[in-house]
Amino acid sequence: MNTMADTALLRARGVRKEYGKGEGLVRAVDGVDLEVDPGETVAVMGPSGCGKSTLLHLLGGLDRPSGGEISLAGRRIDQMGEKALARMRRTAVGFVFQAFHLMEELTAVENVELPALLAGRSPRAARRRAADLLDRVGLADRARFLPSALSGGQRQRAAIARALSNEPLVVLADEPTGNLDSAATAEVLRLFDSLHEGGQTLVIVTHDERIAATADRLISMRDGAFVDETRLTGGTRGQLGALVGLEG
Amino acid sequence: MGRVLLVGRLAARDLRRRPVEAALLLIAITAAAATLTLGLVLHGMTNDPYQRTRQATAGPDVVASAGPNPGIGQADLAGLRALTDAPGVVDHSGPYPVVGGELETDGMTGSRRTPRGEVVGGAAGVWAVGRDPAAASVDRPELIHGGWVRDGGVVVEAGFADALGVGVGDRITLRTRLCEIRTSDGRDCRVVTGRSFRVVGVAVTAAARPYPDVCFAPFCPWFAEAMENAQPQGPPPDGNERFLEDPVEPGLVWLTGPDVRGLVPAAEYLSYVVNLKLADPTDARGFVTANQASTIGPPILESWQEIRDEHDKMVQDQQRVLRTGGWLLGLLAVAGVAVLVGGRMADQTRRVGLIKAIGGTPSLVAAVLLAEFVVVALLSAAAGLAAGWLAAPLLTDPGAGLLGSTGAPSLTLSTVGMVTAVALGVAAAATVVPALRAARTSTVHALADAPRPPRRTPRLIAISARLPVPLLLGMRVAARRPRRVVLSTVSIAITVSGIVAALAARATIHQDAQLVGGTDPSIEPANKVLLVITVTLAALAAVNAIVVTWVNALDNRHSSALARALGATPRQISIGLSAAQVLPTLCGAVLGIPAGLTLFAALSGDETAKPPLWQLLAVVPATVLVVAALTTIPARLGASRPAAETLQAEFA
Numbered sequence: 009m010n011t012m013a014d015t016a017l018l019r020a021r022g023v024r025k026e027y028g029k030g031e032g033l034v035r036a037v038d039g040v041d042l043e044v045d046p047g048e049t050v051a052v053m054g055p056s057g058c059g060k061s062t063l064l065h066l067l068g069g070l071d072r073p074s075g076g077e078i079s080l081a082g083r084r085i086d087q088m089g090e091k092a093l094a095r096m097r098r099t100a101v102g103f104v105f106q107a108f109h110l111m112e113e114l115t116a117v118e119n120v121e122l123p124a125l126l127a128g129r130s131p132r133a134a135r136r137r138a139a140d141l142l143d144r145v146g147l148a149d150r151a152r153f154l155p156s157a158l159s160g161g162q163r164q165r166a167a168i169a170r171a172l173s174n175e176p177l178v179v180l181a182d183e184p185t186g187n188l189d190s191a192a193t194a195e196v197l198r199l200f201d202s203l204h205e206g207g208q209t210l211v212i213v214t215h216d217e218r219i220a221a222t223a224d225r226l227i228s229m230r231d232g233a234f235v236d237e238t239r240l241t242g243g244t245r246g247q248l249g250a251l252v253g254l255e256g
Numbered sequence: 257m258g259r260v261l262l263v264g265r266l267a268a269r270d271l272r273r274r275p276v277e278a279a280l281l282l283i284a285i286t287a288a289a290a291t292l293t294l295g296l297v298l299h300g301m302t303n304d305p306y307q308r309t310r311q312a313t314a315g316p317d318v319v320a321s322a323g324p325n326p327g328i329g330q331a332d333l334a335g336l337r338a339l340t341d342a343p344g345v346v347d348h349s350g351p352y353p354v355v356g357g358e359l360e361t362d363g364m365t366g367s368r369r370t371p372r373g374e375v376v377g378g379a380a381g382v383w384a385v386g387r388d389p390a391a392a393s394v395d396r397p398e399l400i401h402g403g404w405v406r407d408g409g410v411v412v413e414a415g416f417a418d419a420l421g422v423g424v425g426d427r428i429t430l431r432t433r434l435c436e437i438r439t440s441d442g443r444d445c446r447v448v449t450g451r452s453f454r455v456v457g458v459a460v461t462a463a464a465r466p467y468p469d470v471c472f473a474p475f476c477p478w479f480a481e482a483m484e485n486a487q488p489q490g491p492p493p494d495g496n497e498r499f500l501e502d503p504v505e506p507g508l509v510w511l512t513g514p515d516v517r518g519l520v521p522a523a524e525y526l527s528y529v530v531n532l533k534l535a536d537p538t539d540a541r542g543f544v545t546a547n548q549a550s551t552i553g554p555p556i557l558e559s560w561q562e563i564r565d566e567h568d569k570m571v572q573d574q575q576r577v578l579r580t581g582g583w584l585l586g587l588l589a590v591a592g593v594a595v596l597v598g599g600r601m602a603d604q605t606r607r608v609g610l611i612k613a614i615g616g617t618p619s620l621v622a623a624v625l626l627a628e629f630v631v632v633a634l635l636s637a638a639a640g641l642a643a644g645w646l647a648a649p650l651l652t653d654p655g656a657g658l659l660g661s662t663g664a665p666s667l668t669l670s671t672v673g674m675v676t677a678v679a680l681g682v683a684a685a686a687t688v689v690p691a692l693r694a695a696r697t698s699t700v701h702a703l704a705d706a707p708r709p710p711r712r713t714p715r716l717i718a719i720s721a722r723l724p725v726p727l728l729l730g731m732r733v734a735a736r737r738p739r740r741v742v743l744s745t746v747s748i749a750i751t752v753s754g755i756v757a758a759l760a761a762r763a764t765i766h767q768d769a770q771l772v773g774g775t776d777p778s779i780e781p782a783n784k785v786l787l788v789i790t791v792t793l794a795a796l797a798a799v800n801a802i803v804v805t806w807v808n809a810l811d812n813r814h815s816s817a818l819a820r821a822l823g824a825t826p827r828q829i830s831i832g833l834s835a836a837q838v839l840p841t842l843c844g845a846v847l848g849i850p851a852g853l854t855l856f857a858a859l860s861g862d863e864t865a866k867p868p869l870w871q872l873l874a875v876v877p878a879t880v881l882v883v884a885a886l887t888t889i890p891a892r893l894g895a896s897r898p899a900a901e902t903l904q905a906e907f908a
Contacts, residue, residue, distance in 0.1 A: 065900035070821055091825045098823020105903060109818050113712040113736055121721070123822045125728060131721040154712065174823070 016043035016079075017209055018067060018178055023076035023086075025062050025232075036062040038232035039076070044178065049200075049210040051223035059232040060213040061182050067211060068101045068180045069093040081177055098127045102171030106183035108163040110155040116166045117142060117151040123173040134173075141169035145199055161192025168199055178209040185216050197222060263620065266611070267627035277596055280799060281632045281683075282639070284592045287792050288585040289640020289679045290647065296671040297648050306462060306564045312398045315462030315560060316531035317540040320547075321354065322555040323474035323527035324499070330524045331473070336555045340530060344543055347533035349392035353516045354385050354472045354527040356503040357432035361422050380420060381503030383470050384410075384430055385529060386516030395463040395531040397510065402457030405512050409456030416467040416507025417458045426455045430509070432519050433501040445501050448521045453511065461508070463531055465566040468505035472527045473556040475502045500525050530555075580855065581789030584750050586678055588793060591747040592800040593686035595740060595807055597629065608694045618695035625691040626684075633683035637676040641667060644675075710736035710815075726828045729819060730835025733812050741840045744804050748844025749851055751797035752879055754790040756852025759867035759875075761786050764856075798886050805837050805887040809894020816895060817902035826895045833891035838884050845879040 025037040036059040044050050052060050065071040066078060069085045078086045080100055085093065097103075102123075110119045117138045124134035142151050145165040147158075155163050164184060171179050184200070185193040193216065200222060203210060212219055220226050221240070228236035271278045309315065320339050322331040333351060340348040359382040387405050397404075400414050402424035410430070412422055422428060429452045435445035464470050500520065511519075520526055534543055540559035548557050608621050616624075645667055713735040720731035734741050809816070816829045824832075849872055866872075 061904055062900075065904070068821075070903070071898065071900040091827065094820065094823050094825035094828075097821060103821050107903075109814075109821075109903060111710075111815055111818065113710040113732075114717065118717060122819075125721055126725055126819065126823045126828075128725070134721070156709075170822070 015045055017046045017048075017081060018042070018044040018211070019077075019079045020063075020067065021077045023063070023066060023078060024074045025059070025066060025071070026074040035059075035232045037066060037073070040232075040234055042067075042227070042234070044209060044211060046177075046209055047204075047207040048225065049204050049212065049223045050225045050227060051220040052211070052213045052227045052229055053215065053217075053220050054229035056215075058229045060229055062232075063229070064180050064182050064211065064213050067178075068103055069097050070103075098123065099174055100177040102174070102176035102179040104164070104167050104171050104179060104181035104184045106186040108155070108160075108167045108187070110163055110167060110170075112155055115152050115154055116147055116158065116162075116169075119155070119166055120170045120173055123170060127174050137173060138169070141172055142166070144172075144202075145169045146195075159192060160188045161195040164188060164192065164196050165199055168196070168203075172203075172208075178211060179203065181210065181212040181214075183214055183216075184212065185214065185219055193218070259620070263623045263627050266624045267631060270607075270624070271628055271631065278632060280803065281593055281596055281629070282636050284589040284596075284796060284799065285633055285636035285679050285682050286639045286643065287796055288589040288682060289637050289675050290643035291581045291585045291640075291789060291792065292583070292678055293641050293644025293667075293671065293675050294648055296674065297645060297667060306567050309398070309460050310462035310560065310564075313460065313462050314392075314394055314396045314533075316349075316394050317534040317537040317560050318532040318543055318557055319463050319529060319560075319563070320532060320555040320557045321472040321527055321529040323354075323472060324524055325474050331526060331528050332555060333528055336528055336530050339532060339547060339555060339557075342532075342543075342547060344534050344536065344539070345532050346535045347394050348530055349394040350530035351528040352386050352530070353513055354383060354529050355432060355516050355519050355525070356381070356383050356472070356475055356500055356506065356527070357430055357519060358382060358503065359420075359507070359509070360429045360431070361420060361426060379431070380416075381468070381506030382416075382430065382509055383464075383472055383503060383506050384509050384511050384516050384519060385472075386513035387510045389512065392531070394533045395461060397459035397461040397463075399457050399459045402455070404457055404459075405510050405515075406456060407512055407515060408453060409511075410453040410515075411457035411459050411510040412455055413464070413467065413470075413508040413510075414458050414460045416470075416509070417455075419467055419507070422455055424455055424457060427452055428455060428509075429453075430511075430519055432521075432525075434498060434521060434525070435501050436498050449519050451515075451519065453515070459510070462560065462563065464508050465563055467507040469566060470506050470508045472529055474527065476556055580858075581754070581786070581793070584754060585789070585792060585796065586682055588747055588750045588796050588800070589682045590685050591743040591750070592796060592803065593629075593682060594690075594743055595800065595804050597686050597690050598740065598807065608697060609699050612699040622691045622695040625694060626687055629683040629687040630680065633679040634676070636683075637679035640679065641672060641675050711738050713738065725824060726831035727835055729824065729828060729832025730839060733808055733815075733832055733836035734839050736815075737808070737811065740804060740808070741836075744800070744837060744840035745844040745847070747797050747800045747804075748841045748879065748883070749848040751790075751793045752845045752848025752875060753852035753855050754786075754793040755875060755879075756849050756867065756872065757856040758786045758790040759871050760853060760856035760865065763865040763867045798882070801837055801841070801883045801886045802890055805833055806890040806894065808836055809833055809890055809897075813894070813897055813902050817897070817899035820899040821903060826892075830888070830891045830895035833894050834884055834887040837887045837891075838880055841880050841883040842876070845876040848879075849875060 020040055020042040023037055023040045023042075024035065027034045027036060038059070040063060042050075052063065054060050062071065066073050066086075067080075069078075069080075069088065073086050076086065077084060080096065083096075085096055088096065110116075111122070114122070117135065120141055121131075121134040121138035124137055125131065129137070139148070139151060142148050145168055147162055147165055147169065150158060150162055150166075155166070158166065164187075168179075168181075168184070171181075181200075185196050188196060197219060200210065200212070200219070204222070210223075212223065214220055224240060226238045226240060227234050228238075320336055322333065322336045324330050336351050339345070358379040360379045389404060389406055391404075397411065397413075399411070402411070403409075405411050410428060412420070412428075417423065429450055431447050431450040433445045434448040517523065517526065532543075534540055537560065541561055544557040544559045544562075611621055611624070612618075716731055716735040720728045720735070723731060812833070816824075816833075819829060819832075820826065853866065
């Protein structure tokens with residue numbers, strides 16, 4: 009399905025994730041091969057329970073595969089210890105979740121600065137970076153708001169800002185618009201558009217065809233395996249908004 | 257009826273569903289109830305041993321003593337003899353000569369170690385009673401070891417012998433000091449006699465207060481009021497006042513009459529004691545009231561009931577420690593149970609939602625939750641009453657001065673009522689808030705199993721940003737649940753105060769041993785009880801620390817998983833969860849030190865010694881280290897939960 013290029017930032021080969029044993033064995037991810045180039049946006053689509061989120065967790069080192077290999081920036085992450093995996097997640101991966109997963113007791117800026125603090129940056133540098141990112145996602149005036157005081161779209165934008173805190177090599181987004189209404193979805197799409205513009209590598213798991221349409225590549229998944237891959241015509245760089253009719 | 261049945265059934269099922277938590281609740285409340293029971297039932301527990309001793313020694317119903325008084329004259333021997341013919345007196349022994357002085361064992365001038373391990377030094381106060389070698393009809397001290405008095409041989413009262421660590425065959429020296437008050441020079445005391453005796457026997461008696469409160473006229477502190485009222489009847493003949501120095505915290509020994517007389521420079525310095533048997537022993541108090549002197553001159557009388565009460569005071573310190581320990585354990589149980597209940601409630605939000613969804617009212621939900629804990633409280637109260645009742649004789653030491661051991665105490669209705677009320681109170685105090693909160697939770701919210709929103713404490717969040725990652729995480733975990741932090745702090749403060757009080761008790765015993773040449777026998781049993789309480793407190797606090805950490809781990813599973821997704825290592829999360837417990841531990845340990853010293857001062861009442869500074873300083877890091885070690889396993893288990901699974905479960 010893929011040509012294994014040396015330039016790939018993220019690479020998965022024959023990745024499997026199984027739960028249970030014997031008759032109760034479930035293959036959540038079943039022999040997936042994937043390569044993502046730097047600056048590329050890949051969308052993975054499929055029905056609920058097909059293994060999309062599991063795959064994303066495996067790619068981000070949040071979970072360990074039952075088999076196969078996963079490399080990020082040329083380093084095998086499937087063999088890494090927990091500490092090395094944590095360091096990798098801290099510096100090279102940014103997660104965006106469907107449920108936002110913002111800490112309720114922290115303000116937007118405190119949520120965004122958290123990865124930088126975990127990475128050992130000084131509080132001042134972490135706060136400055138968080139403020140810049142919130143400005144970038146259009147939430148500068150909401151920096152001191154608690155998540156409960158933000159709309160769904162604003163929460164997801166704050167979550168995206170948090171994912172960018174440590175300038176990750178790749179952002180892994182799990183149904184980023186799954187909990188949003190149309191207007192909020194549009195906000196998030198614009199944000200992904202600008203990230204794409206800026207050369208950020210993105211892997212987005214989604215149900216939303218509008219999001220999928222913004223990707224450079226669209227992969228369809230079913231029963232834990234990739235069943236189809238489409239390189240979208242003309243690419244999408246710089247044309248995301250136009251494709252989904254969000255401009256104007 | 258159907259509703260009660262439903263509540264009972266739901267409560268029983270839930271208890272069965274979580275047996276470990278139910279067992280922990282049961283243990284926590286039972287410990288508090290048992291200790292409180294012990295404190296309440298100890299009163300009067302020395303009654304049996306005293307009665308046994310009184311019977312075995314032909315104990316007197318009234319003891320009367322008379323002594324010389326400077327400016328007043330010699331002991332009122334005639335008055336004492338007149339008492340033997342008073343109405344109601346059927347028998348008597350005495351008058352016997354008595355002298356107060358000091359006792360020194362071989363090598364006691366330096367410091368030495370008693371068989372019980374205390375270092376003692378200096379001399380002990382003593383009252384020496386001169387007895388006939390032949391047995392008396394009233395007050396025949398029962399020999400525990402050796403034989404009765406003979407010339408040059410001394411019999412030591414058992415409690416006193418125990419405290420001094422002397423036995424048959426040892427040599428002791430008895431001395432008296434004569435003091436003179438000169439109007440111009442003040443007081444001047446010098447040793448006038450000193451004689452060595454061999455210990456020939458050790459005996460018990462029901463005719464004297466226990467060591468170190470033995471007293472005969474004129475030096476009875478309990479008779480101080482009468483002494484203050486005494487008016488000297490004219491100036492001393494030569495302008496000076498001469499008297500034998502008061503024995504300090506004295507014990508009792510028996511010598512022959514001539515040996516006692518040989519200890520004083522002149523007969524005018526002797527006191528005398530007579531033991532009276534009444535026709536109606538129960539009216540001994542009435543006899544004392546009718547014949548008691550209001551001034552210092554005539555004899556001082558004491559009924560057997562008063563002497564018995566003094567022996568009962570031997571366990572009063574234990575009683576006080578147990579009662580206070582009961583309350584401390586009760587508070588600790590509230591803290592522990594509140595955390596357990598809080599964690600349990602958080603874990604059953606969905607169940608609450610289900611009960612409501614199928615038509616359960618908020619009051620039904622609250623009733624189910626409260627019923628569970630009422631059942632546990634009632635079981636705990638029953639177990640605590642039984643355990644306290646059974647343990648009381650084991651923990652209670654009536655002192656070596658009485659025969660036999662204490663029997664099983666009686667459980668009064670008020671004791672049962674109070675222990676049950678405390679057990680229910682502990683359960684109610686810990687349960688009401690979470691139960692009401694659960695009852696008020698919206699059904700949709702509860703069905704979604706949404707975690708209770710954490711508290712925001714901006715200052716702590718800002719401070720934590722400057723800390724290393726594990727402490728940052730720990731402080732934020734702690735800051736999310738301030739009530740839990742307070743409960744943890746209180747729990748540790750209570751435990752440390754118990755530890756510090758135990759250390760203070762040991763320091764006081766050590767100090768007493770050095771100051772008065774022996775150990776106050778009432779302190780050591782109290783110290784033993786304090787140790788038991790402290791161990792129980794520490795065990796409960798350890799359970800609390802583990803439970804709190806586990807509840808924290810459960811409560812923070814989402815934020816921990818998120819922190820791991822953002823790059824925190826499991827080790828950082830684990831240390832953070834431990835740190836969340838260590839931070840309140842540090843505060844609690846620091847607060848526990850002054851609280852413990854105050855507690856011991858309040859318990860002991862008298863002058864108390866402070867433990868060495870190094871011990872107090874060591875308590876804090878030791879407590880922190882122990883808690884850190886205890887929380888390691890639950891923290892690690894909590895931190896090792898798969899992050900992806902938790903994050904995915906949030907919107908599954």
